[in-house]
Amino acid sequence: MSASASHPPKAVTLNDVARAAGVSHQTVSRVINEHPSVAPATRARVLAAIRELGYRPNALARKLVTGRSKTVGIVGFGTTFYGPAQMVLSVERALKGRGYGFALASVDDLERPSLEGAVRELGRHDVEGLILITPLREVSLAEIDALCGGRPFVMIDVAKGSPLPSVVIDQGHGSALATRHLVDLGHHHVAEISGPLAWHDAWARHEAWRETLLKAGLTPGRSVEGDWTAEGGYRAAEALLSSGERFTALVVGNDQMALGALAALSERGVRVPEEVSVVGFDDVPEARFYRPPLTTVRQDFAELGTRSAALILKAIEARRAPQLPPRPEQVCLTPELVVRLSTAPPPR
Missing domain, CATH: 1.10.260.40 (lambda repressor-like DNA-binding domains)
Structure with a gap:
């Protein structure tokens, strides 16, 4: 040798x-x-x-x-799903670009003991601040501040208008874009497959779907709650088809569930978009290769990561400079509709 x-x-x-x-x-x-x-x-x-x-x-x-670790802790929930996983990756890249390291702690639920355990784990890395990718629907600034042990923090995936320091994508606006697109095409019978309604973004999308139809003078169709997976979308579409309730368009809470819904419709001999139009959410890389290519709502995860990194580093520096007291701030990003071949006017 x-x-x-x-x-x-x-x-x-x-x-x-x-x-x-x-x-x-x-x-x-x-x-x-x-x-x-x-x-x-x-x-x-x-x-x-x-x-x-x-x-x-x-x-x-x-x-x-x-005297500094230059490390930010990330608490992630649901990171096996496309959206949260992209959030983690985009934040990681943005932090590295600013010369910071990161430590990740994933949680399996959003109960306080799990979140406290994740924060304790990250504390062993001597993190200077925390980014929480946790879709909590109702939580106060005092509660999160106590959870984070006084460290600066930024939340992702909370409600638009929340008083918490956060970076969000306007989920309601995205769902309204998708629903208005179908209404503008002439659809009067619009059903929905929502995400898990305990997640704030799923709830925001669901409420925007319902409110957009009501504002258009239409009665919302049947809604079935899914679980973000393709299998869940398949089962939800099967439930809609078996209900006997007519629908010519379907708003789906994410692209993975839309994939399952397309499979269920195809198996029943329902043509997309000739008989039923389908809209997803996220614009996963594969969406343009679905059959037919999927109309969906694009979220800018790269910008989300850049803004989140900038906001947490601003909070860290403000905490180190007492003359600049940190003030809660929310950055709201706007999603966009991507029209492909899965939507068309309803059958005559």
Whole structure:
């Protein structure tokens, strides 16, 4: 066995970076810790050497020097589903782009003991702030502040207009876009497969579907509650078809359930969109390859991550500067309707 095979490559050190950049190790340390006294040209040279050598600063050593972990904790619920998973990924990318690490704790339910356990777990990583991707429908600022142990926090997936510091996508507006699209096509019999109504976004979409139809002078059709999965969408569509209640259009709470609904309609010989139009929600990457390609509502998860990272880092800095007391703030993003081939005017 060769010497190179028996001994792992030596880790790149701060001194290696200093030699490559032609500066002192103190200057490299200042660059790593974002000290403002480094000239821009010198900073660029040091960063280039760090990239070239593949240097990875030791997080513990950096914390000893700066007193900061530069880590944000993420509490995630429902991360096996497309929407929450995309939220986690987009936040992760945005934090990395701002020079922060992250620690993730997933919870299986939204009961307080589970959330407290997740926050305790993240506390062992000495996180500076928390992002909670937890679709709580009714919760107060004081409750979440107590849960987070006084750490700065930002919530994702809470109600529009909530007083909590949060970044949200206007779920009601998205559902209203989908429903109005069907009404504008001439549909008077519009049914729904909702998401689990304990989730605030599913509830917001459901209420917007109902209110949009009522404002149009139409009676909302039958609604069946699904579970976000393709199988759940299939079962819900089967229930609608078996009910005998007429519908020419179907608003579905997410694209996965829409996939199952399309399968159920096809098995019953119901043509989409000639006999029933179908609209989903999320615009998953596969939606344009459904048969037929799915009309749906697109959520900008990348922007959600960017705004969430910016808001939590703003809150962290405000907490470190007492003269700038943190104020709760909500950022609301607007989804858009993507029209494809699964919707058309109703049959005559």
